[in-house]
Amino acid sequence: MGRQCITEVGLWLPSLRPGVEEWQQMLSSLGQLYVQGVKVDWLALDREYSREKVALPTYPFQRQRYWVESSEGSDKTTTKHPSATASSPITELLDRGDYQQLTAMLSEKESLTAVEVVQQLIHLHQKAVAQTALRDCLYHIEWQIKPLDVASEKPSQDGQWLIIGGEVTVTQKLAEQLEQKQQSCRFVKELPQDYSELLQLVQQETELPLVGIVYLNCEEVTSHEEVLSQTETTCQSLLELLQALLQDESSNPTKVWVVTAGAVALGEHPISVAQTPLWGMGKVVSLEHPELWGGLIDLEPSKDVESQMEYLITELLNPDADDQIVYRREERYVPRLVPSSPSTSKTFKAEPTGSYLITGGLGSLGLKVANWLVQQGARHLILLSRRGLTEETEAAVAALQEAGNKVSVMSADVAEITDMERVWKQIQAEEKPLKGIIHAAGVGRLDTLEELTPEVWEAVLRPKVKGGWNLHQLSSSENLDFFVCFSSIASVWGSAGQAHYAAGNQFLDGLMHYRSSLGLPGLAINWGPWAGGGMVTAEAEEWLAQTGLETLSPELAISALEYLMSADQVQVTVSQNDWSHFKAMYALKRPRPLLDLITVAAERVEAKTEQAPNLQQRLEVVAETQRSELLRQILQEEVALVLDLPITSRPNPEVGFFDMGMDSLMAVELQKRMSKLLGVNLSSTLTFDLPNIEKLEKYIIDQHLVGFFKPETDEDQQEESFLETNLLAEIEQSSDQELEGSIDQILESIID
Known part of the structure; x- marks a missing residue:
């Protein structure tokens, strides 16, 4: 119009x-x-x-499929705020219009503005939802008795063994026991200065392959200097050994076993805290280089090591899937992660007359904890930081002070004992008794074993090991209500690229158990990644979600902290996981029994109008002579889809998956696609056990398609070998001109 x-x-x-x-x-x-x-x-x-x-086609003759895939069924994981869809007593009262109950839940302040009312209601709702969500986020390690199933007394492989460290009597006894089992053995009394030279020397002395290295660290130390010295020396030496093995060009894989005594808090004997970082380090080695890893063995600390040699020999020569083993009272224990529901006997409230110290106090997590402590009644806070105030943190501290709280910001390095002694004098001069410590200082980095240097290792361990030990020593005479260490999931199940970070946090875990054995307060919280700050960038958060590890909202994390401060456990893991995806990623390179007791909800099967035929049905409709070709084509298409290759691009069956560019996320996707195709649950280690299409095809035919293919006989193999030999001989006898003509004919037949 x-x-x-x-x-x-x-x-x-x-x-x-x-x-x-x-x-x-x-x-x-x-x-x-x-x-x-x-x-x-x-x-x-x-x-x-x-x-x-x-991506749209650029040429008409590429013959590629360009249908836009439906987003339904996408398994991309996104981190959700715990209150995004959940209900709470607040929402229920709002639904009912019960303003009287809502009013009763608000602050006792006489008059509230509309904004303050809304803010309080939001806070109460988020707190209630977070407390409900906690049930799916709390876990702890449970040590379970599991005898070693020794199928045969014969070792899995004969060869040369190298024993490093330990007391002379122990190493001699272990060497004798190994030699009685027909194993060649050599031991080194002192920690070597050059491991590459040592490995070359061992390999030159005998033609037997170096099949195992035993790294002994069973000495117990308790003095301030000895704990820090042993922690640094043993970890650095083990790192040098592993780096030398990674640079070694020998084709035979050598397994490294770390043996401790009392590094795990199990039983009545106090934990040997100086040995604990080796366990955190070992969990990461197992993830990064499973081909080099034997395992961790912790012997009974109250008995001499020589009397436990039988257990040690059995583990070394007959390993099973568990690579973390503890012996106590002649029983063999293995760790299993289980859901946790600690009992609480009180409600935590801070003392207004006391003071509270937070290390890393000006960091994102430290400031969140400071705000929470104020809400719990704290009026005197000491925020410790190496860098001091910045414009951003100055505003946050000013907001804390506006409420009438005294906030002291002290510039000090928690890992320097002289700095901390100065801080302690200042705290004592304030005449406000120190009632609680939250150790949240830390340095987060990603460095593979190959990339690690002594300087980087020291930088990451300092705030955890030296810082934690300094706080313990200085506060031992204080009447503390709590001592909380912010640890990490890296020391629970490992974290690739964080051997240093896992080692440092394992020390904090052990330190809290050590304090508990002395009757002192101690709590280690193995945090998953926090959202909205901390050490996790937006890119890292997205990658973690793809691996099945979701970030914790600050509301959920603070709710967990408040709950655990009133609980009766020394160590608790707080983590939000998509276990179906995380377990598959975790067990990608080798079995991981640690998570065996974590149940996974069955995946939702989406309804479809037309059910796609499974692999057997597709093979049944073609002649038996065509099935092999069809199966390989199907496998090539599946691999191409995972690698995001054009559908017409068929990967070479003999090229390794990871040589094609497949990463760990793609490997999990391929395992899931193959499980769906076959209608069975395939192993998480599928792509490592069967590293290319050719081996995957043979496995499927032998294990899951019995009867669909004619068994290959010795005559078939001989005929194939005969034809291959004749073809090679014919090629060698042909001239360059004849070969060029044959190649031209082959290319013309392909084009036609």
């Missing part, structure tokens, strides 16, 4: 059209405006919608 009345206007665009959806018409008109040169804010248009970039 407008176009008919005003004919001079160049372009009329409708917003509505009969028979066309409103949104579709609006987009069409918007597109025409853009073509006419009008600037469109496309980012603003797409802000509320999920989009996916699709």
Whole structure:
């Protein structure tokens, strides 16, 4: 109508059209405006919608499939706020319109502004939801008795063994026992200065392969200097050994076993805290280089090591899937992660007359904890930081002080004993008794074993090991209500690229158990990654979600802290996981029994109008002579899809999956696709046990398609070998001109 009345206007665009959806018409008109040169804010248009970039064909003869895949069933994991869809007593009261109950739950302050009312209701709702969500986030390690199933007395492999460290009597006894089992053995009394030279020397002395290295560290130390010295020396030496093995060009894999005595808090004997970092380090080695890893063995600390030699020999020569073993009272224990529900006997409240120390106090986590302590009644806070105040942190500290709290910011390095002695004098001068310590200082880095240097190792361990030990020593005479260490999941199940971080946090875990054995307060919280600050960037958060590890919202984490401060456990893990995905990723390179007791909910099967035929049905419709070719084609297509290759690009069956560019996430996806294709649950280690299409095909035929293929006989193999030999001989006897002609014929047949 407008176009008919005003004919001079160049372009009329409708917003509505009969028979066309409103949104579709609006987009069409918007597109025409853009073509006419009008600037469109496309980012603003797409802000509320999920989009996916699709590559379009550039040439008509590529013959590639360009259907846009449906987003339904996508398994991308996103971190959700715990209160996004959950209900709480607040929402229930709002639904009922019960303003009297809501009013009763608010602050006792006489008059509240509308904004303050809303803020309090939001806080109460988030706290209630977080407490409910905690049930799925708390775990602890349970040590269970599991005898070693020794199928045969014969060792899994004969060869040379190298024993490093330990007391001379222990190493001699172990060497004698190994030699009685027909194993060649050599031991080194002192920790070597050059492991590469030692490995070369061992390999030159005998033709037997070096099959195992036993790294002994069973000495117990308790003095301040000895604990720090042994921690540094033994870890650095083990790192040098592992790096030398990684640089060694020997084709035979050598397994490293770390043996301790009392490094695990199990039984009545106090933990040997100086040995604990080796366990954190070992958990990461197992993830990064399973081909080099034997395991961790912790012997009974109250008995001499020589009397436990039988257990040690049995573990070394007959290993099973468990690579963390503890012996106590002649029983063999292995760790299993289990859900935790600690009992609480009190409600935590801070003392207004006491003072509270937070290391890393100006960091993101430290400031969140400071705010929470104020909410719990604390009025005197000491925030410790190496860097001191910045513009950003100054505003946060000022906000704490506005409420009438005294906040002291002290610049000090928690790992320097002289700095901490100065801090302690200042605390004592304030005449406000120190009632609690929260040790949240830390340095987060990602460095593989190959990349680690002594300087980087020391930088990451200092705040955890030296810092934690300094705080313990200085506070031992204080009447503390709590001593909380912010540890990490890295020391529970390991974290690739964080051997140093796992070692440092394992020390804190052990330190809290050590304090508990002395009757002192101690709590280690093995945190999963926190959202909204801390050490996790937005990119890292997205990657973690893809591995099945979700970030903890600050509300959920603080709720966990409040709950655990009133609980009766020394060590608790707080982590949000998509266990179905995380377990598959975790056990990608070798079995991981640690998570065997974590149940995984069955995956939801989406309803489809047409069920795609499974692999057996697809093979049944073709002749037996064509099945092998069809199976290989199907496997090539599955691998191509996982690698995001063009559908017409068929991967070479003999090339390794990881040589093609497959990463750990892709490996899990391939395992899931193959499980769905076969209708069975395949092992998480599928791509490592069967590293290319050719081996995967043979495994499927032998194990899951029995009867579909004619068994290969010795005659078939001989005929194949005969044909291959004749073909090679024919090629060797042909001239270059004849070979070029044959290649041309092959290429022409392919093109035709």
